[in-house]
Amino acid sequence: MKKIMWMLLLGILVLLFGYKFNDLSPKINISEEKSGNTTNITIENDQIYYGNLLLVNQDYPVQDIGVKRDIIDLIEHQNHMQGYQLLDHNIKISEQVAERFSVMINAAKKDHVDHFMINSGFRSFEEQNQLYEEMGAAYALPAGFSEHNLGLGLDVGSTLHKMDEAEEGKWLEKNSWKYGFILRYPKDKTAITGIQYEPWHFRYVGLPHSAIMYKKNFTLEQYLDYVKKKKSISVHYEGKKYFISYYDLKGEASKEIAVTSNYEISGDNKSGIIVTGTE
Secondary structure, three states, X not given: OHHHHHHHHHHHHHHXXXXXXXXXXXXXXXXXXXXXXXXXXXXXXXXXXXOOOOOOOOOOOOOHHHOOOOEEEHHHOXXXXXXXXXXXXXXXXXXXXXXXXXXHHHHHHHOOOOOEEEEEOOOOHHXXXXXXXXXXXXXXXXXXXXXXXXXXXXXXXXXXXXXOOOHHHHHHHHHHHHHOEXXXXXXXXXXXXXXXXXXXXXXXXXXXXXXXXXXXOOOHHHHHHHHHHHOEEEEEEOOEEEEEEEXXXXXXXXXXXXXXXXXXXXXXXXXXXXXEEEO
């Protein structure tokens, strides 16, 4: 009898903890499905090398075309600087990323987490090369091999504590995906990313990609492999329906594809192009 009671109690605990875990995960459904309302466009090979989903690492450097064209000096755009500080007045970033970051930081403030600081943003190839020469390979990457050369990567700090201890770091790790950001170099993924755990380095990829990565515990490397393997997936998130398609342009100058009425295109910086559409 005692054994049966213990088994029943264990079952109840599993259900309770399982419910709590699922309740914390993104409310997102992923399936293989195609949209019925499409039109045709032509994508070019050079589109492989720009967009929000570019993979940048020791094997895939940033191409000139991949650098964001909307880089701004944050200090000159106070409308994007609500709720956080800058380490210095020379920090630059993509304006699109600055807008999303500001929205995210204001959301954190509502949770009483409000001691954020941007320590580093966009770096030109020249600035990256200078940093590499000054700091060495143990602390910096060569020019072109850092996400900071894109304009999509941010080093975020706390004015109170180190990020692996700060409430700011904990909040971002748990919530940044809701605003299109990912923790780029997680603690348990060094073998995949090739970079040690960096609790301060966040990368903008946009929704719904950040939500899928969070739900599946994917790095950017793993996510791009996943999309390439699936070719086409449908995602329901926050009342919106997204269609994500992968096209391999290796050896092809262009390709005609079907897109929905609203879509975004990003290369993977390898050989593929990801098209994200909504109905």
